[in-house]
Amino acid sequence: MEKSIDSENNSKTNNTPPQEENERKRAPWDIRPYLAVGLTTVLVIFVSLLLFFFLFRFEGFSDGIGKIFKNLSGVIIGLVLAYLLNPVMKFFERLLKKRMFTKGERTLKQKRVIRGLSVACAVIVFLALIAILLVLLIPQLFISIQDLILTLSDKLETLQDWIDRLFRNSVIAEQVENLADQIFAWLEEWLQTTILDSGGDIITTLTTGVYSAVKMLFNFLVGIIVAMYVLMKKEEFKGQTKKIIYAVFKPRTGNIIMEVMQKANEVFGGFLIGKIIDSLIIGCICFVCMYFMKLPYTILISVIIGVTNIIPFFGPFIGAIPSTILIFLVSPIQAVYFLILVVVLQQVDGNIIGPKILGNTTGVSPFWIIFAILLFGGQFGFIGMILGVPVFALIYYIVKRLTEHFLHKRGLPVDTSDYVDLDRVNSQTMEIEKHDEGRRIVVQPLRRKKAKKEE
Numbered sequence: 001m002e003k004s005i006d007s008e009n010n011s012k013t014n015n016t017p018p019q020e021e022n023e024r025k026r027a028p029w030d031i032r033p034y035l036a037v038g039l040t041t042v043l044v045i046f047v048s049l050l051l052f053f054f055l056f057r058f059e060g061f062s063d064g065i066g067k068i069f070k071n072l073s074g075v076i077i078g079l080v081l082a083y084l085l086n087p088v089m090k091f092f093e094r095l096l097k098k099r100m101f102t103k104g105e106r107t108l109k110q111k112r113v114i115r116g117l118s119v120a121c122a123v124i125v126f127l128a129l130i131a132i133l134l135v136l137l138i139p140q141l142f143i144s145i146q147d148l149i150l151t152l153s154d155k156l157e158t159l160q161d162w163i164d165r166l167f168r169n170s171v172i173a174e175q176v177e178n179l180a181d182q183i184f185a186w187l188e189e190w191l192q193t194t195i196l197d198s199g200g201d202i203i204t205t206l207t208t209g210v211y212s213a214v215k216m217l218f219n220f221l222v223g224i225i226v227a228m229y230v231l232m233k234k235e236e237f238k239g240q241t242k243k244i245i246y247a248v249f250k251p252r253t254g255n256i257i258m259e260v261m262q263k264a265n266e267v268f269g270g271f272l273i274g275k276i277i278d279s280l281i282i283g284c285i286c287f288v289c290m291y292f293m294k295l296p297y298t299i300l301i302s303v304i305i306g307v308t309n310i311i312p313f314f315g316p317f318i319g320a321i322p323s324t325i326l327i328f329l330v331s332p333i334q335a336v337y338f339l340i341l342v343v344v345l346q347q348v349d350g351n352i353i354g355p356k357i358l359g360n361t362t363g364v365s366p367f368w369i370i371f372a373i374l375l376f377g378g379q380f381g382f383i384g385m386i387l388g389v390p391v392f393a394l395i396y397y398i399v400k401r402l403t404e405h406f407l408h409k410r411g412l413p414v415d416t417s418d419y420v421d422l423d424r425v426n427s428q429t430m431e432i433e434k435h436d437e438g439r440r441i442v443v444q445p446l447r448r449k450k451a452k453k454e455e
Contacts, residue, residue: 082234140299263397295338363397
């Protein structure tokens with residue numbers, strides 16, 4: 001009988017989880033966990049500072065990276081085009097598979113023919129869209145800009161007369177008139193000192209601009225060739241990438257990397273392609289509405305609204321401000337009509353068009369969207385404002401998964417709602433401790449709660 005009791009006691013002690021047994025043995029003054037956290041924090045900060053130093057302070061390193069990207073700009077453009085054209089290519093591929101070689105199983109040669117025709121159709125559609133946009137936009141943009149430059153002084157005088165009539169016999173009118181005189185004097189001085197006195201610099205700038213335009217065109221042509229090759233061989237590139245991942249990392253780590261890459265494809269693909277389609281629709285709707293409302297600079301402003309709409313949250317404001325100023329120079333009343341049109345467009349985009357096309361591709365709240373735009377936009381400009389949201393969404397997803405992993409490993413719940421009223425967790429009993437109106441409330445252990453849910 002005594003042996004049985006001893007065996008039961010031994011079994012109980014043997015069944016004790018190692019973590020709880022270690023916590024019991026650990027002295028209250030044991031500082032090892034805090035030391036580990038402190039060393040990890042210091043190491044993370046040190047690595048972050050070192051990375052920042054190499055990227056932004058070490059000129060040799062940053063210049064070398066910049067030179068590599070500059071030399072590979074054609075390849076980078078090709079990879080971006082291939083990523084954007086992949087859905088179009090897949091659409092044509094599905095269409096051609098239904099129309100061609102329908103009898104029997106397709107051979108490798110037939111699959112290559114279908115892929116080649118699909119890639120060609122995708123590139124033709126892309127180039128056709130660019131050609132149509134250039135043919136329609138460039139003449140109208142040139143006319144609008146030329147008219148704006150030639151009639152700018154007359155429009156400023158008209159605006160000044162309108163302000164004089166509005167604030168006649170007022171101190172504000174005198175201040176506005178003095179401000180307009182200062183602006184005209186500054187423009188005259190700027191034209192004399194900058195334009196007339198720096199003719200050689202202007203020629204040099206024009207030459208550099210022509211060279212940059214030719215180089216950009218060359219990189220664009222190289223990018224199209226690279227995009228076609230990547231689309232033709234995309235399965236092979238995917239296989240090579242996965243082979244390298246599982247050759248370098250363990251299967252468990254490789255699976256995590258694959259999951260992150262799939263999430264990145266989902267976020268970037270859904271956000272970028274959806275945002276481009278959404279901006280094209282908004283630009284076309286803006287053009288139609290401005291045409292029937294007979295507002296000035298219809299083409300120019302529609303392009304501005306469409307392009308800036310790619311930027312989340314701040315895009316409508318960035319596009320509306322200069323557009324309203326341009327229309328205000330022609331007619332203040334029409335500027336008010338345009339502001340009403342922009343508000344209606346953004347409501348339609350935010351509540352109808354955007355959710356239908358984009359859905360919740362980022363998975364982050366509006367607060368983090370604003371945070372990402374300000375952070376990445378301040379560091380990388382216009383490109384950072386566009387790519388900042390999907391990049392931050394991916395970082396947010398990784399941090400969320402890591403947090404859930406460590407919480408699950410410790411037997412703690414992963415739902416945020418479980419931590420809203422939490423005051424502390426007892427490290428020995430794993431009980432939730434919270435205070436409500438000065439009263440201390442102890443709830444059942446999180447481990448037991450989690451076990452019941454799993455049962």
